[in-house]
Every structure is written in structure tokens, then in C-alpha cells.
Amino acid sequence: MSDDQGNAQGGATGNSGSRRLPRISFEFFPPKTEEMERTLWATIKRLAPLEPxxxxxxxxxxxxxxxxxxxxxxxxxxxxRLTPAAHLTCVDASRADIDEVVARYHDAGVRHIVALRGDPASGMGGAYTAHPDGYQTSAELVASIKKRYPDIEVSVSAYPEKHPQSADFDADVDTLKAKVDAGATRAITQFFFDNDLYNRYVDRVRARGVDVPIVPGILPVQNFKQMSNVASRCGASVPSWLAEKFEGLDDDPETRKLIAAAVAAGQVQKLNKHGVDNFHFYTMNRADLVFAISHLLGFRANAAREAA
Structure with missing residues (x-):
């Protein structure tokens, strides 16, 4: 979906008068088991009426x-009725293999790809080595997709705290600019908890002439310890004030949910008040926190339509 199409949030209407709602999108991961698949599809059914x-x-x-x-x-x-975007990485695959994946998606009707360099098979934080016959950078992948399929929209990643393997912020912003110059029309950020980090990052990329939407990636904290481990591997900082809010709640999941919803809703509402009108939620295949935060933003499920 293009940004122009996204300006109309058809079925999500709230009690906010004439104020235009922000655009929202959700991220899921493919299930490994039948039980995880049931959980995913229950989540999709719950969130679909918000019309991301x-x-x-x-x-x-x-x-x-x-x-x-x-x-x-x-x-x-x-x-x-949802519009899916397929993630695709350069890791451990030849150009021919990746091109085949893109062709399969296009044949299936997919018109949006999130093009990434990707994590090595050893996992996030491991050393990255490009496949000798593969795309050497995500910018190369973006350029190839756009050349072969101009009708596919391509989103890419962005890092408000710098990619952990970038030499410095200038090199990191140069990488983003290369992806945009190759044809990317949106950048979705790594999750962050300090809005100042996002605001400073946007100022940096705008100063380099990058004018595509920089969509904040929002992670509601389902499990603080797990999130902290992921953050340490991907270079995202965890503020001390956030740790304090979850202190003593290891065995109290219900209170953790309330705190997590309050924190994420506060972050999103503050960004929205400062003009950010596009949010991408890392759902972790769970609907409850994301649905609550979307509700606080003004979204109301379109009850007139089936969820899925």
C-alpha cells in the first residue's frame, strides 16, 4: 500500500472528531507448531478489524x-482483507535463490517486501558474511527488486541507535540513503524506548536528504527479561526508568501487561502529538497489548466486517 493509500484509514474511526488517525502496521512471525499457528491466527483475527x-x-x-x-x-x-508485506534477507542465499523467492511472492499477489540484509544463521549479533554469489548489501537487493518488479513497494530497516555493526552514525545513515536511492519508499526502525533517540535520528537522515517516512517500530514489552536480552544483541538501549517499572513483577504477568500497555501507549501518544503519523508494532504474535494501544490512539474495530 502506498503512503497516499495509507492516508485514508477506512474502517478505523474513533471519537477524536476530525483529527486524522495515524497509520498503523503490525509485524508477525511465522509459527513453528500447530499451537503457535492457532495463536497467530487468533491474533490476526483480533487485529484485522483495525484495518492496518x-x-x-x-x-x-x-x-x-x-x-x-x-x-x-x-x-x-x-x-x-489485509495487505501482507513479506520480509526477505540476503543471508546464505545466491541471487538466483532470492530472485526465485521474489518471483514466487509476486506470482502469489504480494506487492510489498521488507528488504533486509538479515541476521546470519548463527543468530542476531553474529558476524555477517555475504554469500559469494548473493546480494552483498540490502541496497543491492532493493535495486534488484525494483528493477524486476516496479509494482512492488519496498520497505527497509533503520536504526535510531545505529546498527551495531556500523562503524559510526554517518556510515549508518549512508547505508539508509543507499537503500532509499535504490528505490525503498519507507524505513521501519528498530525498537527504541527513548523518543529523543528517534527524533535525533530523523533529524540526521533528513539532513542527508532522506525524505521517505521513518516509521517508528514500537515493541510492547511482553517479557522484560527476554526483551532486554534481545536489546543487548541488537544494540537497543533499555533506560533505567523502564527497568524500574518492571522491577518485582517477574511472577505477576497481569500487572506486567498493564505496565507494558501504559509505557507503549505513552510513547506512541507523545510521538503522535509531535507529528509522527505512522507506527509499526512488533506484536510478538500477541494481540492484547497492541489492540489496547491502538484503541488509545483512537482506533475502533470495524465491526461491520468479518475479521478474517
Whole structure:
């Protein structure tokens, strides 16, 4: 979906008068088991009536979820009214292999790809080595997709705290600019908790002439310890004030949910008040926190339509 299309949030209307609602999108990961698949589809059914601009499905380290990602995307296309975006990485695959994946998506009706360099098969934080016959950078991948399929929209990643493997912020912004120059029309950020980090990052990229939407990636904290471990591997900082809010709640999941919803809603509402009109939620395949935060933003489920 283009940004112009995204300006109209058709079925999500609230009690906010004439104020235009922001655009929202959701990220899911492909399920590994039947139980996880049931959880995912219950989540999709719960969130679909909010009519997000798109929903993305991740691609595991080293392409480990290729077929499961494809199957999830195809099912979304067939069984829902949602617009799916397929994640795709350069890791451990030749250009021919990746081109085949893109062709399969295009044939299935996918018109949005989130193009990433990706994490190595050893996992996030491991050393990255490009495949000798593969795309050497995500910018190369973006350029190839746009050359072969001009009708596919391409989103890319962005890092308010710098990619952990970038030499410095200037090099990191140069990488983003190369991806945009190659044809990317949106950048979705790594999650962050300090809005000042995002605001400073946007100032940096705008100063370099990058004018595509920089969509903040929002992570409601389902599990503080797990989130902290992920943050340490991907270079995202965890403020001390956030740790204090979850202190002593290891065995109190209900209170953790309340705190998590309050924190994420506060972050999103502050960004929205400062003009940010596009948010991407890392759902972790759970609907409750994301639905609550969307409700606080003014979204109301379109009850007149089936969810899926």
C-alpha cells in the first residue's frame, strides 16, 4: 500500500472528531507448531478489524523460515482483507535463490517486501558474511527488486541507535540513503524506548536528504527479561526508568501487561502529538497489548466486517 493509500484509514474511526488517525502496521512471525499457528491466527483475527495499512511477516536468520513465511503470507492473502508485506534477507542465499523467492511472492499477489540484509544463521549479533554469489548489501537487493518488479513497494530497516555493526552514525545513515536511492519508499526502525533517540535520528537522515517516512517500530514489552536480552544483541538501549517499572513483577504477568500497555501507549501518544503519523508494532504474535494501544490512539474495530 502506498503512503497516499495509507492516508485514508477506512474502517478505523474513533471519537477524536476530525483529527486524522495515524497509520498503523503490525509485524508477525511465522509459527513453528500447530499451537503457535492457532495463536497467530487468533491474533490476526483480533487485529484485522483495525484495518492496518499492512502486516509484515518476518524471515528467520539465514532464511530458516522461508517456506513458513511464504505459507503465512499466502494464507493472509487468501483468507483476509489485509495487505501482507513479506520480509526477505540476503543471508546464505545466491541471487538466483532470492530472485526465485521474489518471483514466487509476486506470482502469489504480494506487492510489498521488507528488504533486509538479515541476521546470519548463527543468530542476531553474529558476524555477517555475504554469500559469494548473493546480494552483498540490502541496497543491492532493493535495486534488484525494483528493477524486476516496479509494482512492488519496498520497505527497509533503520536504526535510531545505529546498527551495531556500523562503524559510526554517518556510515549508518549512508547505508539508509543507499537503500532509499535504490528505490525503498519507507524505513521501519528498530525498537527504541527513548523518543529523543528517534527524533535525533530523523533529524540526521533528513539532513542527508532522506525524505521517505521513518516509521517508528514500537515493541510492547511482553517479557522484560527476554526483551532486554534481545536489546543487548541488537544494540537497543533499555533506560533505567523502564527497568524500574518492571522491577518485582517477574511472577505477576497481569500487572506486567498493564505496565507494558501504559509505557507503549505513552510513547506512541507523545510521538503522535509531535507529528509522527505512522507506527509499526512488533506484536510478538500477541494481540492484547497492541489492540489496547491502538484503541488509545483512537482506533475502533470495524465491526461491520468479518475479521478474517
Amino acid at each position: 495499512s499492512f502486516v509484515s511477516v518476518t524471515y528467520g536468520a539465514g532464511g530458516s523460515t522461508r517456506e513458513r513465511t511464504h505459507a503465512t503470507i499466502v494464507r493472509i492473502l487468501k483468507e483476509t
